[in-house]
Each structure stands twice: as structure tokens, then as C-alpha cells.
Amino acid sequence: MPGPDLVKTGIAGLDEILSGGIPRGNVILLEGAIGCGKTTLGVEFIYRGASQFGEPGVIVLFEVSPDKIIRDARCFGWDLRELERTGRLRIVFTSREVLWQELQQADSMLLEDAARIGARRIFIDGVPRLAGGNSNGTPDARSAFHVFTEGLHRENLTAVLAIEASAYHPGQNGSLPEESIADTVIRLRMEESQRAVSRSVEIVKSRGHDYQMGRHTFRIIDGLGLQVYRRVQAPRPGRDRAAAYDPTTRISTGVPGLDALANGGYFIGSTTVVAGISGVGKSVMGLQYIAEGARRGERSLMLSLDEQVQQILRNAASIGLDLPREIERGLLRLEYEPPQEIEVDAHFYHIEKLVEEFEPKRVVIDSLSTYGSSLGTQGRVFRDFFHALVALMKEHQIAAVYNHENPEMLGMGSMMGDFQMSSLVDNIILMNWAELGDTFRLGMTIAKMRGNPVNRVTHEVEILDGQGMRVLPRVLPVPAEQQPFSSYAGLVSRAPERRRFTDHADERRSRDRSRR
């Protein structure tokens, strides 16, 4: 059975949410308060139709003069004048009274004018509200609106009717009478959060096809127009199925000594969290991981919310890593995004595009805790974002490493703090300081390694200038005043103490003796 004849809006990201477009001939009610972007969306719908899909269109205006619409469109790179000149666009200025009357006439001059250029789309900016905007509309007003939409149906025009509506509020059940008559209702919002404002679009209803529900972020971008970012929580069909099952291929960690502890490295498509307080070397580990990838000719990507690219390059140079060379070779990309006011849908979209275009095998995200402080660890936003990120990486068979700043300096009350997402993580590496005598020494424990044997022994780690991080052998010839980590118990907990027994067998024997 053939699918519905869908009209593509051509607006970046919107057709994906609409599952390809809007059924031809639908009357679309575009709601939103002042400044939401209704006019921009409507004009772009007409512009894309005329310029990309061979569908001439008509724009009907009441308050804004056409020359201002033409001027504003130019900021997005849309040449409406050229479309007018070539007979693909008509911009008509009228009054609401005239329009109301016109569309109820069988020989509407407006529709005749539209037919003259073969218009398939119409955008009416600022449709009058029914009966002065009361909640139900009088029966006469409702039927008048019905007649009004019939006029558009008669010409098989796909019509976007922008209506200024601030009547809806969260929790309020009332709906506008126009909503029940229209085939599609698209609602634009400006949402305030902590003094920041973001825009969102929601498909409230749309007859004749499937669409993705919920509020999706959108931006109005100079030189482009609207860009809609699918809600990060919205399922991506097929993404989970796309993750190939490969139980053998591993990826080297790039930290000398760590591969041996990690059974040869991380599985491809695995998710690793490196947790530890600031300064323990999480970023160093991440740098070595991506540099190792580049050394092996694998593309690697580092996304940082904490440090700008130049700072990352400087830090890498201090441990002997020449990252600019790898960037030049096209094997490495470093991306920085300031963590203030992250719009999670847009941010995820950028990561998605980076992954799809650059196709890295390794990704380092620095750090999860910064996402936590931007998005909040309570509620579902952070968790859903992380879930989507993990699914994206698995789909592309990327071994991803996420740095996570655990706030506890000595010891760890929990591995993931407030984040409650350890179930999504395959591997957890804990980095921690141990205070022995008057010295802080760095310890590393592989606390979790899904699908792998793991002994959870804490190993000492050192970071040397010009060389980077390495895991020290378990038993070392050390100076008399410094004992190896194997001489201590409780290093990652809050109370390290010297072991009284040389090994576990002795300890067990002693325990058995005392029981007897």
C-alpha cells in the first residue's frame, strides 16, 4: 500500500520528527506566543517549497509589510525577491476581515492569485482567533473557521496558519477550537530555565501519518533558518540493533601496564568510566588513549567541556604527546563546547554529526560530571542523555571513555556519585589518592569490567613529566621508607593500613587458627 503523499517542509530536522513530512493538503495550525519563531518557520516552509521542491507558494501578511519579510529572509540567505520575480512566490498583504471574507467565497481572489502561479503551499501569518479568543469559540465562529479551511482544502493547498496563542499552559486541559478543526497542530514555545531561554517545537497532532511526540529543541540560525534538534530521549529506531556483537576485538588503553589489568584492553563498543577526584590523571589517561589510537592509525575524538583545545594540546605536550601532528594527519579531532547553558538536544545532535562524519573508533568525553552540573543529576535529562550517548557509541562500535569527577578526595562512598547510571557502564576504573605517611600516592582499581574476569586489586600509578601515566608493577624494589601498594590494605577505602600478612593464604591460615 503506498504511503501518504507527504509535503516536505525542508526545515532542517523537522521532517525527521514528522516522519518525512506532512500529508499534502493538511491545514497546519502553528501556535506560539510572540517571538517563538512562527513567522520564520512559515516563511521557510514556503521558501523551501518554492526553491527546493518545485512547489510555488503564497505568503499572506496582515501586520508585517512584505519588504520587511523580504529583508529578514535575506539574513537566512533566502532570496524571496528572486522567487517573486520568477513567479514561484506571491506575498499578499491584506486585512483579517478581507481574508475571512475571501476564503468563504467560491471565487476567492486570493486563491485565484495562488492558482495563477500553481501554488501548492500557503502561509498565513496571524490568523484571527475565533470569537475573540475565548476558550470554546461560538458555534458560528467555529463553522466560519471550518469554511475558511474548506477554502484551502478546495485548492489542495498545504496551509500553515500561524496563530498567536498563549492560552495553553502546562496542566491546563483546555484547547483552542481551531485545534480540533486543523489537521496538524504544531506548537512553538520559549522555555525559561535559570534565566536562559530556549525554543522548542512540539507536534501536538497530525492526521494521516506518524510523528515523534514531545518537545524538541530548535534554534533560529543566521544564514540557515530553523534547525530542529530531535529530543534526545526520543528513540532512534534501529540504533540498538545496529550495534554489532564482537566479543573478541579489544582496544589498547594507551597506558603502559593497564592493558594487562584490563585483559588486553577495552572491547570495541564498550563504555568505560574513569572516576576520581580532580588531578588524579583522568584527562591524562584520556589523552594517552586517543594518542594511542592515532599511533595505530585509528581515528579518535575527544570532546571536552572542561578544557579548551589549546589547553588540551599544551597538557598533551607536557606528557610527550604531539597531538597537532595527529590532527594534521586527520586521525584526531579535539572539540570543546562551553558547558554553560547546554541545550541537550542540540548538543547531542552535534555529537551525533561528529560521530557520523568523522567515524572515530575511540572517543573520550571529558567529563560526565560537567554534564551533571549543567543538566542536573536529578530527573531524567542527564540519564536519558547518557543513555542516548552510550547507544550512539555502540551503534558506531566506538570504545568510549567517559571521565567522571568523583567529589571525594580520599576514599569513595560510591563509584558514580549521584549519577545512578553504573548499569549503563561496562567498565569502571577508580582512580584515587592514598595517603601513606606524609605522601599522597595514586592508586587505580578496575572495579568493574563487564564480560571479563577482574581481580579488583589496587595498583599504584605514576604520571611522569614528558612520559605520561603508567601502572607500576605490583611488587617493586622500593626504598626502605616506601612500601609497595601490596603491603597495604584498604587503599581505596578511607583507612589504608599496613598488611600484617604477606599474602591472602597466610591471612586465611591465621584466621582459621584463631577460630580453632
Add this chain to the structure above:
Amino acid sequence: MPTSFDDQKQLELTKRLVARTPIIQNACDLDLMAFLHRHPRALLTTEQLAGFVGYNLKEVAKALDSFIEAGLLARTTQQSMHAARMFVLLLGGRQGEGVKALLELGSMRVGRQSILEALDAHGTRPDQPDASPELRLVKRG
């Protein structure tokens, strides 16, 4: 009255421009043309047009007729069921270019004032019915 050499020069330039665009005879013509230039395809009643530009219906109707006669404006015919008519501005050719230049000048307050002074100097303001017959002839031509 112009007070400086520059003002005098500006007025001379404006006078020449006004002479090139005989279709604009008074403030109503100028303001109506400016409105139609901003709204080159308008579906309105003549009363609404008069309301938008702020002149009386008679003046606006007269100006519309003269624009149509000069080929600068197209208007759909009156039908009993439709109170409104579609007005489409057609600013092509030399005459159109002249009108555009005049509107460009008139888009600033000082420019508009200068045009009105130039029109006044030709005696074509509505309060001066004995406008130059020569100009009227040019207008019709």
C-alpha cells in the same frame, strides 16, 4: 526655505526628480505610492487603503486612478461579492525607476520634506488647484 548652499543644491536635485515623476503630484500620491511600494500586492478595500495612509477616500481614489492610468498599478475589477480588490504595483520602465528613486529619497524625513517642498514649488499640492498645466500634460503622457 533652504538655508545653505547644500540645502539649495538638494532642493534643485529634488525638483529635477519630481519633474521626472509627474505621477506624484502631492503628499497623498507620495504616501500612497510609498505604501504600495512596501505592500506591492495588497488585497484591501479602498477604504482600508485610505485608512492605512491617512487621507480621505476621495483623494486616495483619485490617486489610485491616476496610478492605474499611468500603468504603475493594476487593480482587479470590482465584483459584487468582494469588497476588497487586489492591487499590484508595477514599477517597470523609466517611469517606474523615477518613482523608485523618489521613494528612496522620501524614505527619510528630511527627504520627504524636500519632495513636498519641491511639489509645493511646482504648485501641485492639493491646496493649490491651479497646478502647472505643463506638468499635468507631462503626467498624462
